[in-house]
Amino acid sequence: MTSMTVTAGPFAGQKPGTSGLRKKTAQFRAPHYLECFVQAIFEAIDAPGKVLVLGGDGRFFGREAAAVILRMAAANGVARVILGQGGLLSTPAASHLIRLNGADGGIILSASHNPGGETGDFGVKYNIANGGPAPEAVTAAIHAASETLTGYRISDAPAPDLDRLGETLLDGMVVQVVDPVLDYAELMERLFDFPAIARMIAGGFTLRFDAMCAVTGPYAVEILERRLGAAPGSVVNAVPLPDFGGMHPDPNPTWASDLYERMMSPEGPDFGAASDGDGDRNMVLGRGIYVTPSDSLAVLAAHAHLAPGYSGGIKGIARSMPTSTAADRVAEALGIEAHETPTGWKFFGTLLDAGRATICGEESFGTGSDHVREKDGLWAVLLWLNILAATGQGVDALLAAHWRRFGRVFYSRHDYEALPVAQAEAVMAELRGQLDSLPGRSAGGLRIVAADDFAYADPVDGSVTTGQGLRVLFEGGARFVLRLSGTGTEGATLRLYLEWPCNDPDQFETETRTMLAPVIAAAEALAGIARHTGRTEPDVIT
Structure with missing residues (x-):
């Protein structure tokens, strides 16, 4: 058996997000789409000689994708792939297997909490040697590779039986099928x-x-x-x-x-x-x-x-x-x-x-x-x-x-799902445009003491991440946060986070929405969610 190179790609939009690349299942099943993204991963991580873990959440197309990835891994010189039996591995179990086996990384086939099935969602995520999701430097390298590749390498040998425990060889690469639960x-x-x-x-x-x-x-x-x-x-x-x-x-x-x-x-x-x-x-x-x-x-x-x-x-x-x-x-x-x-x-x-x-x-x-x-x-x-x-x-x-x-911190999240992107961005733009002028003003009967677009400086590696959500903080510790979610595959999801700290035990049993009412009113006054979207209630409250 030999490896072959298939001419294909590049595909636009293969930029991994916080949780890898998520698209509709139909997109991943389109000719060469999955293969080109996986090839970008192998290019970015310098695959020859690597030991990888592979598995996923069992959603539709997962077994087929695992078989393709095994054949591609062999063609790209990967030394060993540790596969959850039947292609199954929970995400934390995959992280544990990476760490337990000293693997170089792993590929997880999942769209997490998104719906599955033929008309649902699919996802591919790369985790690094510590078992965690790839940091931005790695996802940026994957994205860069996805934009320039002109094909992918794949073995012409069939994938081994995904359900048979033990080791087999695929074009010289060891495939080790393990019990996904035991370790x-x-x-x-x-x-x-x-x-x-x-x-x-x-x-x-x-x-x-x-x-x-x-x-x-x-x-x-x-x-x-x-x-x-x-x-x-x-x-x-x-x-x-x-x-x-x-x-x-x-x-x-x-x-x-x-x-x-x-x-x-x-x-x-x-x-x-x-x-x-x-x-x-x-x-x-x-x-x-x-x-x-x-x-x-x-x-x-x-x-x-x-x-x-x-x-x-x-x-x-x-x-x-x-x-x-x-x-x-x-x-x-x-x-x-x-x-x-x-x-x-x-x-x-x-x-x-x-x-x-x-x-x-x-x-x-x-x-x-x-x-x-x-x-x-x-x-x-x-x-x-x-x-x-x-x-x-x-x-x-x-x-x-x-x-x-x-003390009790009353808290809720309001999700506005599948919004037209323009509407969601208009909400964010309206609030973002006011941030500098908000401190000292009042909204919903609450006095604003600070407002910003959250930025983070990692205290360990010094990396800086900006544009992570709009925060409005009120006197007494109440606040709301507004951000766009990156986990959906259709339209835009706008998330509003609401918080009210309380140290009075007599109020601990108060209804959460009652305690948060002033913050909800302030958020609407400042961001105009109902005005921009026509939604008077969120789709999901948690």
């Missing part, structure tokens, strides 16, 4: 007190985990049901399906509404959680209570020492800029570093590698730690269970105690 499950067992969690469950504690027909199902069944003893069927929608069973695999109250409604019922289980398409996000609930991702980050950071893997304490907390400041309060109380970064897990990588952060989180339902270099949905669920087992408290009591100690 990850063993890592979780080292980090958490599985016997204590199992005792809690055996004592009558009930849980429900919605895998949303996505990749986390096999991981959750193995860990929650088989290793921890949760009742069979505690993990629902556990079989990964190419179209996610028609679900939108985004773990929030809108798209995981069945779980949410069940947990709000008096007959609901003690604990509920959901994960997304590729397993890196999580939603956590107790009976009758929803935990915002910002509160979840703060609670996990405050109690991480109760888990064996973090018994020595944590070194720092990092959060994305739009995430609430609840975690900052924890960092201050613990006397550790607090970091505010742009949105995108890659910005946590240098902090984690330098030992300046241990727990990281984003308001978009992503939480993780230095055990991998990705957010990790099931990890967050297990840390919650470890904390509940160690304290003997329910979710509601634990959250109430946390607020009494640190």
Whole structure:
């Protein structure tokens, strides 16, 4: 068998974003499109001799793409590819395999929480040797290669059986097919007190985990049901399906509404959680209570020492800029570093590698730690269970105690999805044009003390990232943030983040929208979302 060069490309628009390149599945299936982008990756990383990890979330076209990438890897001189059986690997499990095997990097086939299926979305992301998403220097090199290549190299040999465990050769390249769950499950067992969690469950504690027909199902069944003893069927929608069973695999109250409604019922289980398409996000609930991702980050950071893997304490907390400041309060109380970064897990990588952060989180339902270099949905669920087992408290009591100690930061995110790009940009432009003149003015009855377009200087490598979201800060600590999301594949998604800190225990049970009403009014007065878009309500509220 030999490799051949196919003349094709370049294709415009193959610029990786925060989470790689995401397009409609039909675009990736177009002749030569996937191949040209993968060739750009191989050009950018100098592929000959490299060891790579490969896998994805099981969405439509994933198996076919994995087979193509194996054949291309062989033709480009890659030495070894470690492949999740059947092409499956959750994103955190892929990060762990990269680190565990000392691989040079990995290719993850996923569009995360975006819908799958033939008419859905697909994505390709490259992770570097630390297991984390490629930094901007690498994604820029991939983009540059995509603009100049005139073809791609591929073996004319068929890809090996993706389901057969063990090693085979493909044109001299080793293909190692591994159990996608085993190494990850063993890592979780080292980090958490599985016997204590199992005792809690055996004592009558009930849980429900919605895998949303996505990749986390096999991981959750193995860990929650088989290793921890949760009742069979505690993990629902556990079989990964190419179209996610028609679900939108985004773990929030809108798209995981069945779980949410069940947990709000008096007959609901003690604990509920959901994960997304590729397993890196999580939603956590107790009976009758929803935990915002910002509160979840703060609670996990405050109690991480109760888990064996973090018994020595944590070194720092990092959060994305739009995430609430609840975690900052924890960092201050613990006397550790607090970091505010742009949105995108890659910005946590240098902090984690330098030992300046241990727990990281984003308001978009992503939480993780230095055990991998990705957010990790099931990890967050297990840390919650470890904390509940160690304290003997329910979710509601634990959250109430946390607020009494640190205060409550009321928080919400409003998403306006699939907007015409011109409308979304008009909203951003109107607010951006006022930033310099806002301090000292009032809006919604609130006095503005600062306004800017967020820029970040990495304290480890000195890199500077600008234009990361428009911030308006009010007297007393309230604020709103406005930014365009980079995770969609159709139109534009405008995200409005709203925050109101509160130290009065008598107000902790107030309805969130009531507390945020002045900030909502201020945002509308300054940015004119309804006026520009015609939308009087967001599509999704989290």
